[in-house]
Amino acid sequence: MKPNTQAGRKKTLKIIGSAIGVLIVLFLLSFIPVLSLKTGGMQTLRGNYITVYYETEYAAARDVFELADAQSERIANALGFDAPQDIRMYIYDRQSTFQTKKYGLAALLLDLDWYIGDNKGTNVLLTSPANPGKVHGYDAVVQASVHEMVHAYNSILNKRMPLWINEGLALYLSNGDPREDLYTTSYVPGLEQTHTSDPVEFSNMGGYDFAHTYIEYLDKTFGWDSVLYLAETNDYEKAFGMSEDDVYTGWIEFLKENYS
């Protein structure tokens, strides 16, 4: 019977091997959408600083284009650039198309209905304001283009900028809207949590509510130049003359005073 058992084992191994092979192929195929930011037949709007690529929703693309082009100088100035940078924006008619352009088809499994904009370096990716999804409205998505533009600039400023600072800057310079009673009504992220680089965890811990107030605290306490220094270097001691721990403690006090 021995040879038969051996043959059976070989067969089992072969089946497992094939299954793993299929899974690897499927995994690789799921990334096909990220290979090109453009989709077939995209149209172009070219401004002084911004180039917008869109599918069929022209009016919505136009609104994004006009706002982003008009805000380019302010954002460039705020982030210490001599002149606006060349930013390309890709606007997709469907939220699902947008979501696959950074993380591939697997992004759809997460069912992130709030996920409407992102960036890949100086390329901004956006779902069309005409189809904003369930969580946001038309205007919120138009505004999100400026938020994503800040991320695009941040990617030039510092490739290793922590998510907490990156989001804080984007919210503070564009569409952050923290509630007045934020401190008393919400769970406040701990220092360790503010170090996360996982966007889903960041969202779940209230990062999109709190990161704005962190940058606001730094700006009002130490001045904008110090905020920019931190953004470029990640160096708390040199930027503020104190440790990150002490800055965090100061921020909690700021929240108590201003968001209770």
Ligand SMILES: [Zn+2]
């Ligand atoms: Zn953001």
